[in-house]
Amino acid sequence: MQILDGKKISAEMKAEIAAEVNSIKSSGGKIPHLAAILVGNDPPSETYVAGKIKSCAEVGIRSTLVRHDTSVREEVLLKTIKDMNDDDDIDGFIVQLPLPAHISEEKIIEAVDPGKDVDGFHPVNIGRMVLGMPSFVSATPAGIMELIKRYDIPTSGKSCVVVGRSNIVGRPVSNLMSLKAYPGNATVTLAHSQTKNLPELIRNSDIIIAALGKPEFITADMVKDGAVVIDVGITRVKSEVTKSGWKLTGDVKFDEVAPKCSFITPVPGGVGLMTVVSLLKNTLIAAKRKQAH
Amino acid sequence: MQILDGKKISAEMKAEIAAEVNSIKSSGGKIPHLAAILVGNDPPSETYVAGKIKSCAEVGIRSTLVRHDTSVREEVLLKTIKDMNDDDDIDGFIVQLPLPAHISEEKIIEAVDPGKDVDGFHPVNIGRMVLGMPSFVSATPAGIMELIKRYDIPTSGKSCVVVGRSNIVGRPVSNLMSLKAYPGNATVTLAHSQTKNLPELIRNSDIIIAALGKPEFITADMVKDGAVVIDVGITRVKSEVTKSGWKLTGDVKFDEVAPKCSFITPVPGGVGLMTVVSLLKNTLIAAKRKQAH
Numbered sequence: 366m367q368i369l370d371g372k373k374i375s376a377e378m379k380a381e382i383a384a385e386v387n388s389i390k391s392s393g394g395k396i397p398h399l400a401a402i403l404v405g406n407d408p409p410s411e412t413y414v415a416g417k418i419k420s421c422a423e424v425g426i427r428s429t430l431v432r433h434d435t436s437v438r439e440e441v442l443l444k445t446i447k448d449m450n451d452d453d454d455i456d457g458f459i460v461q462l463p464l465p466a467h468i469s470e471e472k473i474i475e476a477v478d479p480g481k482d483v484d485g486f487h488p489v490n491i492g493r494m495v496l497g498m499p500s501f502v503s504a505t506p507a508g509i510m511e512l513i514k515r516y517d518i519p520t521s522g523k524s525c526v527v528v529g530r531s532n533i534v535g536r537p538v539s540n541l542m543s544l545k546a547y548p549g550n551a552t553v554t555l556a557h558s559q560t561k562n563l564p565e566l567i568r569n570s571d572i573i574i575a576a577l578g579k580p581e582f583i584t585a586d587m588v589k590d591g592a593v594v595i596d597v598g599i600t601r602v603k604s605e606v607t608k609s610g611w612k613l614t615g616d617v618k619f620d621e622v623a624p625k626c627s628f629i630t631p632v633p634g635g636v637g638l639m640t641v642v643s644l645l646k647n648t649l650i651a652a653k654r655k656q657a658h
Numbered sequence: 659m660q661i662l663d664g665k666k667i668s669a670e671m672k673a674e675i676a677a678e679v680n681s682i683k684s685s686g687g688k689i690p691h692l693a694a695i696l697v698g699n700d701p702p703s704e705t706y707v708a709g710k711i712k713s714c715a716e717v718g719i720r721s722t723l724v725r726h727d728t729s730v731r732e733e734v735l736l737k738t739i740k741d742m743n744d745d746d747d748i749d750g751f752i753v754q755l756p757l758p759a760h761i762s763e764e765k766i767i768e769a770v771d772p773g774k775d776v777d778g779f780h781p782v783n784i785g786r787m788v789l790g791m792p793s794f795v796s797a798t799p800a801g802i803m804e805l806i807k808r809y810d811i812p813t814s815g816k817s818c819v820v821v822g823r824s825n826i827v828g829r830p831v832s833n834l835m836s837l838k839a840y841p842g843n844a845t846v847t848l849a850h851s852q853t854k855n856l857p858e859l860i861r862n863s864d865i866i867i868a869a870l871g872k873p874e875f876i877t878a879d880m881v882k883d884g885a886v887v888i889d890v891g892i893t894r895v896k897s898e899v900t901k902s903g904w905k906l907t908g909d910v911k912f913d914e915v916a917p918k919c920s921f922i923t924p925v926p927g928g929v930g931l932m933t934v935v936s937l938l939k940n941t942l943i944a945a946k947r948k949q950a951h
Contacts, residue, residue: 471791487785488781488782488783488784488785488786488788488789488791489781489782489785490781490785491781491784491785491788491789492780492781492782492783492784492785492786492788493781493785495781495784495785495788495829495833496781496784496825496829497825498764498781521852522852522853522854524854530836530838532788532789532790536788536789536833536836540788540829540833543823543829543848543850545823545850550850550852551852552847552848552849552850552852552853552854552859553847553848554845554846554847555836555845555846556845557836557838557843557845559814559815559843559844559845560815560845561815561817561845566845
């Protein structure tokens with residue numbers, strides 16, 4: 366059994382990105398620049414955005430944060446997006462979700478220039494990804510694919526179950542894993558709340574990608590020997606062991622499942638750590654594409 | 659066993675579309691208008707385009723055909739597309755594929771205004787479809803969904819295998835069938851050339867959508883009792899029975915599979931007939947959307 370070490374791989378990737386940014390700088394190129402728009406003061410959103418900005422600094426990517434009040438009108442937010450679309454110095458930008466209820470997330474996402482949509486949320490990027498064309502892939506699916514690739518895990522012809530059909534994880538990763546590419550070429554089943562015989566379906570799969578958000582849902586009896594298990598779930602549950610009284614728990618009952626696996630991601634320390642670095646990588650790609658034009 | 663009668667359903671849909679077009683006309687509205695661009699004289703393409711134009715006439719939709727020589731330069735074709743994007747009278751248009759090798763199909767498809775892309779090939783329409791947003795769904799997947807809907811076939815929680823992962827049939831229909839919607843909510847497995855144990859996978863499925871293009875590949879031993887079988891394959895094979903010496907054959911060995919099914923599409927007379935009418939429906943939707951703006 367091998368642990369898919371998100372900490373190690375994300376550190377490796379950060380070092381690679383930092384080296385590339387450095388070489389751009391030393392050859393006199395423009396420093397890659399990520400901007401973020403944050404509406405309101407939702408504590409988790411504050412934490413996520415702060416993490417992204419800190420990670421930019423670590424690899425030498427310039428970052429800008431633009432804040433709007435929770436009461437911001439949609440037109441004002443759209444104007445900020447338009448300004449970022451038009452700003453030649455900004456290579457990519459994100460609008461931190463969720464947004465207040467009076468603003469249409471769909472409208473906001475579709476207003477972002479697809480070439481600067483480093484979150485990969487714009488339908489044109491989703492469509493290009495599904496068609497196997499170059500695109501920005503959103504952070505979690507991109508992080509999963511990168512982990513599989515860096516550990517050289519065979520995927521072609523393997524049966525793969527993706528549990529959970531969210532637009533930002535389950536659905537994109539199910540499409541990616543079935544593309545004619547590596548990682549990919551797997552026979553993918555997308556399972557969800559309406560799926561019958563889920564334990565049996567999981568038990569018959571070579572690769573299990575769990576993104577349903579139910580702590581420790583997947584138990585040892587549902588996993589076949591030698592399976593690859595990617596755990597995307599991160600739920601905060603009460604704990605009597607930790608000082609804070611809380612711990613982060615995945616969708617997989619790690620202690621009993623891990624011994625059966627060929628590869629497994631821990632939670633925390635697995636997929637979660639891959640997401641921010643995937644955003645940094647998309648920003649670097651966006652910057653390099655713009656230079657090439 | 660019930661036959662999913664593409665002839666009957668497509669005739670019903672044509673009558674409905676004709677009635678809507680008529681009511682637009684009689685209330686003094688603009689007549690819906692579909693344009694087609696045909697490059698060269700590829701005989702199947704000529705046949706398809708002629709069929710589309712004839713069908714437009716049958717339902718009262720105006721049509722325009724613009725032809726280009728096989729040697730047309732990409733810029734010239736792009737200019738034609740731009741003119742159609744800008745032409746307020748044209749509600750939707752299609753570029754008949756395939757295109758000559760010197761022209762990038764991707765570039766051409768991405769040049770079409772997504773709001774007029776009634777073929778549903780533009781990545782933004784694919785992306786919107788995958789995300790469950792309003793979009794133009796391409797003719798074959800749309801036709802399949804319509805057949806399922808008009809025969810009120812239960813899909814929620816059913817296991818569904820889609821055999822073949824093409825960008826215009828297998829992949830979109832696999833996404834549609836797993837959306838939280840009706841038809842949909844099925845547990846979908848997308849099978850392809852790398853899939854192992856395909857007969858077993860098919861045998862375990864409640865709904866089988868065959869789009870691999872191998873005549874009579876699916877035999878009775880691969881189909882469970884009561885299955886729903888949608889046959890998208892249309893291959894011309896030699897025949898000693900027909901006058902022409904040829905017959906159209908599906909991916910399913912109809913005679914032996916049909917008795918086991920709850921529902922099955924014949925070939926010809928099934929999915930094939932649903933495609934043109936799906937294009938007409940998209941054109942009507944495009945026209946109505948434009949009027950609403």
